Amino acid sequence: MRLRPFAALSAAAVSVVLLAGCSGLGGGNTSASPSATDAAAVDLCDAQAPAGAASDAVTVSGDAGAAPTVAFTSPLDVSELQATVVSEGSGTPITAGDFVSYAMTAYDADSGEEIGQIGYEPGQLMPTQISADSPLGQVLGCGAPGERVVAAFPASESSAAQVYVVDLLSIVPSAAWGEEQAPVEGMPTVALADNGAPTITLPGGDAPTETQVAVLKKGDGYTVQTGDQVLVQYTGVRWSNGETFDSTWDKGGVPTSFSTTGVVTGFQKALEGQTVGSQVLVVMPPAEGYGEGEINSTDLKGETLVFVVDILGAQQATPTSTE
Known part of the structure; x- marks a missing residue:
């Protein structure tokens, strides 16, 4: 049954x-x-x-x-x-x-x-x-x-x-509701619209060579584990020119869901260990994004990527429950 x-x-x-x-x-x-x-x-x-x-x-x-x-x-x-x-x-x-x-x-x-x-x-x-x-x-x-x-x-x-x-x-709110955290010096800055949609401003200087993660809002919910399904809003920009290449906010503001193991390594690092209700900023080099290569306008190879991710929900890969 x-x-x-x-x-x-x-x-x-x-x-x-x-x-x-x-x-x-x-x-x-x-x-x-x-x-x-x-x-x-x-x-x-x-x-x-x-x-x-x-x-x-x-x-x-x-x-x-x-x-x-x-x-x-x-x-x-x-x-x-x-x-x-x-x-x-x-x-x-x-x-x-x-x-x-x-x-x-x-x-x-x-x-x-x-x-x-x-x-x-x-x-x-x-x-x-x-x-x-x-x-x-x-x-x-x-x-x-x-x-x-x-x-x-x-x-x-x-x-x-x-x-x-x-x-x-x-x-469930359509944007992260956690407690605001102090910004991390040297990382991109984020301004939020009234509906929670982020605008990302890049710092000057060279792109980092290792993935950097900062918590912008700290949620009070379940802690995301490896392989969990997550419900998120996100915006991603290219470090090379600051242009947005993908955003749920630009697609009607409807959250999307996927497994933490079904995304690139840098995005996975931004999700796992974070709590539901959190907003996370991640900067990832090409090696943990879409791979090394010449930066171009058709794909994300060679790009250092910046994402702001709102974690709105999560489900354990193997939920505990009674039968």
Whole structure:
């Protein structure tokens, strides 16, 4: 028995028991693409599945954000997706396009047995971008952080009927939120726009011959480890002329995700050992970037590169969880 994958997560980065399988609501990929933010006008309140006899039959105790105590009479007859709000959240409601952090515990609707739980500890689940047509959006609706929902899923071709308790933990900011740190002398300087987008100013002199990393903001979250998936915003400039060659901020300000081992060495050094919520400045020579060669306008060979990276979320390469 497996949990339905609310988030589009790499098979190498999640627990096979907890997050493999098919959602039964149009596929497992529930992370919205940048174009999905065009659907921000869609009211998530209207997207939330209605309560029903199955979801209403589940008794839940405990506070949102911690593993719940659940009771229901099994087998539970689940004919369609149902969602019952157990406790309301507080603060700003979520809207389509937001990235959210959440936790969930799943049960077999036929036997009543717990299948597993995940997300209650830092680093277990990547923040997910929510949309009105995703399973997570249809469960949480336009709830606010602290909301707890019982969701009853009918059986699909690949999974038996299941019951979830889903907690909305937080709305993830689009820029690093950590405590500002003192600048490092001799490194590039960074100015931030109101939305958090950085402008990088290079110092005079020769480019460094070794990778340099400085923390601009120190976050208070999970510490990124080798092989973890990360959710980041970034801007990269060429040392040779100061021109920006790539930036998530220039692509709608939508964060992107990847493994720390799936990027060049200098970028990897900027991520691993840092905490979620941090903003990191890294200067990397060609050897730890895109390789030695003659600097040109078509690729990044020979370039010393400068990145400002906002670390917004992370998921352990092998999440710890219960089964």
